[in-house]
Amino acid sequence: MNTTKYVLSLCRLFVMMLTLGQGIHLLPVPTDIPMCTASETAQYSLTFTGKWSQAAFPKQYPVYRPPAQWSNLIGVTHSSDYHMWQRNEFASNGVREFTEKGEAWTLMKEVETAGERIQSVYGILSAPAVVGGTGQMNTQFEVFARHSYLSFIVRIIPSPDWFVGMDGIDLCDGDHWKESVSLELFPYDAGTDSGFTFSSPNFETIPQDKITQITSSYPSHPANSFFYPRLKHLPPIAKVTITKVKKSNQILSMPVEPTQSNQLPTGNEIEDKLINTPLDCEVSVWSPWGLCKGKCGDSGMQHRTRYIIMHPANSGVVCPLLEEERKCFPDNCL
Incomplete structure (x- = not known):
């Protein structure tokens, strides 16, 4: 009798599972997930342009020890299930060390581990630092259908743990590659250091906060170096332009070496100098x-x-x- 009851219980459970399964299948299946079907790889050129001028950001603009400048760029090409960093999520130890100290070793190990474990990372790219708040750095990289996304990070120097970057920009559009992508960049706080100003001493955030975008009114503190209460929005502090280049027999995966022209003002920089952010006494x-x-x-x-x-x-x-x-x-x- 006990065996019969046990079999009946299993039957009821099986029927319930089928019923639930039917209910699950009735839910709408998302169809708007972009899928890259490009058959060939693509090569891109990336240009990072710093717009961090004293006219655009006059408050506490660092002019010495050290002056305003940008770290080297570190980026990855990857699939949609990988994130180097994410807004409103906690920064990894690698992102913490890079944004606070400019040390990239742990970040590179995290990228390599993701590539080995879940094969979500295709390639690593870098570009040389910009010695100054304005200027450019360039690099080239390759993508293919399964790894059509690009993410990168650049540290703001000097700063407690502030940076700019992109989180997972898809360079593929259906069955073809996008010709160009251009985005204006704004500062982010990694949530690991509690300093308010560019030159704040190291003051660890305990417990760690999530990554947040810095705005003209957030953090809402008059000591904040980016606090401009008269502005609705901060002007962009940098810009990135990604352009598809013609394929050649040589795969360009190394960063373009810095040249003297990187330190000369470009047309974009001359235009950026027209941005004059008012700073009240x-x-x-x-x-x-x-x-x-x-x-x-x-x-x-x-x-x-x-x-x-x-x-x-x-x-x-x-x-x-x-x-x-x-x-x-x-x-x-x-």
Whole structure:
């Protein structure tokens, strides 16, 4: 009898599984997942252009020790199931070390591990650093249908853990490769260091935060180097242009060596200098009123002062008066 009950229970369970299975099959199957069916590989040229000028970002713009500049670019070509970094997700140890210190060894090991374990990474690319807030770096790379996505990261120097980059841009469009892709880039916070300014000392974020985009109002703190409350949006701090190139017998996978022309202003840089972000004057709070100076029995004067924290730039609001005086009566007369 017990055996019969057991068999009946299994039958009921089997029927329930079939019923649930039928219910699952009735759910709509997504059909909008892009699938690359390009038959051949494609070669692309990548140009990174820094737009980090003192006119566009006048607040606390680093001019020395070290001056504004960009790290080398590290990128990967990969499938859709891989992410080097993701907005609103935690940064890996490799991303942490790269954005805080510029050390790429752990990040490269993470990329290699992903390529070996799940075969989601096809190639690694790099480009030389830009010595200055404006300038360009270039590299070339190859993609094919199964690994048609590109991701990269560039560290903002100096900064606590700030960077720019792309997360999984698909260069394939159905059965053919896109001719070109151009994107403006904005700063991100890796969520591993709590500094507010470009030159903040190392101050580890515990617990670690997720990767967030830095805006003109976030983090909402007047000490933040990117805090421009008068702006609705920050101007782009960099730009990337990816262009399909004609195939040749030689596969170009090494970064283009830096040349003297990388340090010369380009047409884009000249145009970028027209971006003038207004920076209002910032002053401290008033000091306490000073002693009342005057003869006993007569009215005197006392003063208070404040000082400039941030000088205005690009037609920003000028500084107010830094000294005030008022009448008073000495209170220390015998």
